[in-house]
Amino acid sequence: METQSSIPFLLRISSIHVGILRSDFLYDHSMRITFMGYINGRMRGNVRIIFLCVVSVNFGVGRAAMVMFRREFGIVVMMDILEVACLILVTGAAGYIGSHTCVSLLEAGFDIVAIDNFANSKPEALSRVQEITGKTFSIHSVDMLDAKALDAVFAEENMEAVIHFAGLKAVGESVAQPLRYYENNLVSTINLCKSMKKHHVNKIVFSSSATVYGAQEQVPLREDMPIAPVNPYGQTKAMIEQILRDIAVADDQFGAALLRYFNPVGAHGSGRIGEDPQGIPNNLVPYVAQVAVGKRAELTVHGGDYDTPDGTGIRDYIHVMDLAEGHVKALSWVLNHTGAEAFNLGTGKGSSVLEVVHAFEQASGVRIPYHIGPRRPGDAARSFADPSKAQQVLGWRATKTLDDMCADTWKWQKQNPNGYGE
Numbered sequence: 001m002e003t004q005s006s007i008p009f010l011l012r013i014s015s016i017h018v019g020i021l022r023s024d025f026l027y028d029h030s031m032r033i034t035f036m037g038y039i040n041g042r043m044r045g046n047v048r049i050i051f052l053c054v055v056s057v058n059f060g061v062g063r064a065a066m067v068m069f070r071r072e073f074g075i076v077v078m079m080d081i082l083e084v085a086c087l088i089l090v091t092g093a094a095g096y097i098g099s100h101t102c103v104s105l106l107e108a109g110f111d112i113v114a115i116d117n118f119a120n121s122k123p124e125a126l127s128r129v130q131e132i133t134g135k136t137f138s139i140h141s142v143d144m145l146d147a148k149a150l151d152a153v154f155a156e157e158n159m160e161a162v163i164h165f166a167g168l169k170a171v172g173e174s175v176a177q178p179l180r181y182y183e184n185n186l187v188s189t190i191n192l193c194k195s196m197k198k199h200h201v202n203k204i205v206f207s208s209s210a211t212v213y214g215a216q217e218q219v220p221l222r223e224d225m226p227i228a229p230v231n232p233y234g235q236t237k238a239m240i241e242q243i244l245r246d247i248a249v250a251d252d253q254f255g256a257a258l259l260r261y262f263n264p265v266g267a268h269g270s271g272r273i274g275e276d277p278q279g280i281p282n283n284l285v286p287y288v289a290q291v292a293v294g295k296r297a298e299l300t301v302h303g304g305d306y307d308t309p310d311g312t313g314i315r316d317y318i319h320v321m322d323l324a325e326g327h328v329k330a331l332s333w334v335l336n337h338t339g340a341e342a343f344n345l346g347t348g349k350g351s352s353v354l355e356v357v358h359a360f361e362q363a364s365g366v367r368i369p370y371h372i373g374p375r376r377p378g379d380a381a382r383s384f385a386d387p388s389k390a391q392q393v394l395g396w397r398a399t400k401t402l403d404d405m406c407a408d409t410w411k412w413q414k415q416n417p418n419g420y421g422e
């Protein structure tokens with residue numbers, strides 16, 4: 001496996017522009033391959049025509065470095081004969097990781113189609129994605145258990161690939177309601193794969209989870225370790241990974257990136273989008289943020305007697321914007337590859353519960369009251385990634401620190417004490 005970053009694209013003749021060339025003219029439009037005819041100003045019988053073929057398929061990298069003419073006068077004829085229109089379906093787009101990934105996709109130059117049933121998320125998240133990026137996209141309010149409604153989206157839009165986030169995700173709830181989890185997560189994915197096949201869409205990035213590893217003794221966790229999920233939520237992630245692997249065996253055009261996230265936290269740097277848990281947060285950082293903003297009295301630390309330096313559990317927290325960038329890299333990879341591959345998306349560095357609490361206190365300037373309670377059933381003492389495969393194959397690595405994660409979470413929480421509201 002080698003790092004690969006070129007992007008396939010659709011070609012279409014889009015437009016012809018004729019204009020006056022001024023000094024420092026800059027034609028800056030990523031995502032286009034532009035064929036330029038330049039007629040210079042000295043029209044003395046020997047009109048010189050210079051054809052330049054300008055290639056920009058860099059999805060945002062070095063946009064401004066495209067073409068610069070330094071001529072005082074002249075006529076420029078620009079014919080956009082080829083246009084990249086790489087349209088990506090994002091399922092569960094309004095969710096926490098989905099909405100942040102939409103921002104990264106749009107900023108990288110992809111077009112998106114968003115679908116969500118808004119069972120656990122708010123349309124406001126997508127309005128804010130449009131506000132942050134200044135870009136619009138179509139939004140379909142669709143429950144993926146409704147195969148017909150889902151297929152209608154495929155019939156209407158001409159997608160290249162899918163990023164599949166949609167699914168139920170609460171571990172405790174999955175133990176209490178296993179059938180609901182198996183039905184929702186598996187049937188919606190099967191409906192998705194059927195529509196993909198019918199409409200010849202054969203590339204997918206799947207939102208898996210480090211939870212598929214279960215309670216492993218050995219850390220860091222590597223993709224080639226056997227997986228052994230310990231709750232129905234984790235089982236659904238492992239089963240979907242297997243479904244996608246099986247499709248890849250049956251269809252040699254099919255490509256799937258299975259992204260195993262560690263502990264996503266943080267928010268977009270604008271503070272406009274972030275995690276908006278329903279009810280009492282199950283996860284550490286949203287809970288700490290709600291204590292800091294005064295919505296909860298104190299944190300219960302689940303166990304202070306683990307075999308770790310301060311006795312509290314260790315996890316690999318990863319900034320949600322690093323994770324979002326990981327999806328863009330995985331998408332670029334999957335568009336150029338077939339087969340199914342799992343990738344850990346983590347930092348490779350573990351932090352204890354108390355380290356998180358103290359980093360949050362630093363970032364917010366607010367003291368976080370806590371007490372040490374009993375261990376939470378099913379929790380491992382430590383879990384962190386070996387992220388080297390994603391680095392080598394996708395060319396991705398996390399860059400943000402725990403302090404960045406806490407600062408951005410705090411900004412979001414302070415600006416939006418009630419999340420996206422009603």
Ligand SMILES: O=c1ccn([C@@H]2O[C@H](COP(=O)(O)OP(=O)(O)O[C@H]3O[C@H](CO)[C@@H](O)[C@H](O)[C@H]3O)[C@@H](O)[C@H]2O)c(=O)[nH]1
Nearest residue numbers: 209210211262263282283284287300301302313315353379
């Ligand atoms: O109120 C709380 C909540 C959590 N913790 C501790 O904080 C750490 C992190 O817990 P949490 O934020 O709930 O994350 P995980 O239990 O590691 O699970 C997350 O990470 C998994 C991936 O490894 C995902 O699959 C899960 O969906 C996601 O909830 C653990 O040591 C917990 O015991 C507390 O002490 N108090």
